[in-house]
Amino acid sequence: MIKEKAYAKINLALDVVGKRADGYHDLKMIMMPVDLHDILEFELSDHLTLVSNVEIDDNAIIHAAQKLKALYKVQQGATIKLTKNIPIGAGLGGGSADIAATLRGLNRLWELKLKVNELEEIALSLGSDTLFCLYNKTAYVYGRGENLLYVHKPDIDEIYLVTSDISSSTKTIFENHVIKYKDKQFDRVFKLYLNEKYNVFFNRTYNALLKTTLNQYPQLKDTYKTLKKITKDVFMTGSGSTFFILSINEKRDVLEEKLKEYGIQYIKTKPKT
Incomplete structure (x- = not known):
């Protein structure tokens, strides 16, 4: 069994620069991952199945798994168990964190042997915060989330x-x-x-x-x-x-x-x- 932690994030600064032609917004943000996290567990299976401790309306985890499976022509499936600790719709990036953890976890489970940077394009296609959540490092994030400049972590305790x-x-x-x-x-x-x-x-x-x-x-x-x-x-x-x-x-x-x-x-x- 493979286990991944999906970390929440907070915005230490956030500004909206403008609206793009593709409908997204250009942003400037300082984002920091925090220790609050969901837990995802992965086991091989014939089908793609999600088992969760909460009801998930838009099954972004399965969507991410299907996209990775199709892109790399994976013949196996997976049973994914989600233990949700990050509140939903709370601005904490829980959905994006779960998607990123799914990509990392299935990469290991299916032995795709992809480097993390090889998952960047598929991560970004699934959400604006997902690329940040793929790496879980404090960063200056700009554009719609496709540009990351890693910066030092601030001196914060609790x-x-x-x-x-x-x-x-x-x-x-x-x-x-x-x-x-x-x-x-x-x-x-x-x-x-x-x-x-x-x-x-x-x-x-x-x-x-x-x-x-x-x-x-x-x-x-x-x-x-x-x-x-x-x-x-x-x-x-x-x-x-x-x-x-x-x-x-x-x-x-x-x-x-x-x-x-x-x-x-x-x-x-x-x-x-």
């Missing part, structure tokens, strides 16, 4: 993920987002990051989709306002609906006591090592 029952639709967010990209704004923030001026960086970083997401999902506004009362170090990942808090300016025990006081449930994780 990460508190505040998820929601609301599943945010990336398609809906981008359809309603008004692009107000300012090149120098992102460049200044990115320069702070590269120079490891993290305290200043986290004071100035932003997610350009935040306002659009809160407008499309007003229920999230209350959660965001409450979190801002607890600490200023609260951010949104992707197009929502997850907010994350970094224990930068407050001691961990003080922060956790405040979250408890306000009745905020969270998932505690760390940057992926």
